[in-house]
Amino acid sequence: MFYIFCPYCKEHREEEEFHPRGQAHLMRPEDPENTSDEEWGDYLFFRDNPRGIHHEMWVHSVGCRKFFNITRNTVTYEILETYPMGEQPTITAESEGVRLEQGAQVADGGWQTVGARPENKALNEEASS
Amino acid sequence: MSDVKEFETRPADDSKAESPLAWSLHEQKSLPHASNPGVILSEKPFLGHLILRGGAIVMDEAVREVMGMALPARPLALVSDDSGERSIQWLSPDEWLVIVPGGEEFALEQKLRQSLGQSHFSIVNVGGGQTVLSLKGKASRDVLMKSISYDVHEEVFPVGKGVSTVFAKATVILRRPEEDGWELVIRRSFADYCYRWLLDAAKEYGVSVTR
Structure with missing residues (x-):
């Protein structure tokens, strides 16, 4: 169990109050009439599954029932930031690469896995795309 | 005046009311x-429970006018009037829970609707x-x-x-x-x-x- 910061309630809440709702920042095709089946398929069914930084939509389902975004490291489960709907993340896979190079990654008890350690740089690089 | 149909949920005759407990x-x-x-x-x-939803600014004006209380704008805030019987609680950035003594909620809902006019809002009686x-x-x-x-x-x-x-x-x-x-x-x-x-x-x- 861990605490997640709700950007609407402005405080940390227990994880059980939240639900994940998949990848964030999906854009519906702007011109549906002229969208190919493949593009529709990509929009509807295909999701990124990165190793490392991932932007996800979560909902504070027991609290304020608002959706918001989380930037999360899928390897360490570390939540790097939460931000309201309609905003862009300040931490991305690119900026996080710099963070790892500088050795800023914090080892949280129990959550750390092999690939997240700065010394295993090769593994981290493989992930970013 | 908004064109939403309203009705008094509390029976006027002496039908028996049962609380959930x-x-x-x-x-x-x-x-x-x-x-x-x-x-x-x-x-x-x-008690009378109302859920107010809408923009904080319009809602605040209406609530001040009708209830004489300020709408809590701070997250997780709860304000009560002097008697402690009427309260407004922040539930989410556009949602508030109003609790008033039983029987007052319908009149309050009507007054709020009147005051809010054609603005974009919703009031739901959740007392039941x-x-x-x-x-x-x-x-x-x-x-x-x-x-x-x-x-x-x-x-x-x-x-x-x-x-x-x-x-x-x-x-x-x-x-x-x-x-x-x-x-x-x-x-x-x-x-x-x-x-x-x-x-x-x-x-x-x-x-x-x-x-």
Whole structure:
């Protein structure tokens, strides 16, 4: 169990109050009439599954029932930031690469896995795309 | 005036009304009674509950005009009037829970609709769907600590705060309107469960239930 910061309630809440709702920042095709089946398929069914930084939509389902975004490291489960709907993340896979190079990654008890350690740089690089 | 159809949900004749705790609390012949209770439990049945949704600025103007109270704009804030009988609680950035003495809610809803006019808002009477349990006594915080993962320490949970959170796996609204008193706004379908849970959790401190 861990605490997640709700950007609407402005405080940390227990994880059980939240639900994940998949990848964030999906854009519906702007011109549906002229969208190919493949593009529709990509929009509807295909999701990124990165190793490392991932932007996800979560909902504070027991609290304020608002959706918001989380930037999360899928390897360490570390939540790097939460931000309201309609905003862009300040931490991305690119900026996080710099963070790892500088050795800023914090080892949280129990959550750390092999690939997240700065010394295993090769593994981290493989992930970013 | 908005063109939404409204109706008085409270029957005008003397039909029998039952609170969600009718069977487990009100119709019991004897209620738990401890000689030196650490927790005093009671229900506040048949209050008027309204959910207001809309923009904070328009809603604030209407609420000030109709109720003479400011809408809590700060997250998780709870404001009460001087008598403590009418309260407004922040639920989300565009949602508030208003609790007024039973019978006042329909008139209040009409006045708010009048004041809000054609702006974009919604008012829903949820009085039939939930009820308020009041928790008093020196051990009430200990009981909450056993049941809720949210921090109920004085520093984190001062008077005038309310959160909706998980209480023994059920969703409740927990609020602290006064120094020595907590309120749980519970759903009708969970009322019996929450009540029994509280009785069980409070047993070790001594619990009295008052009607």
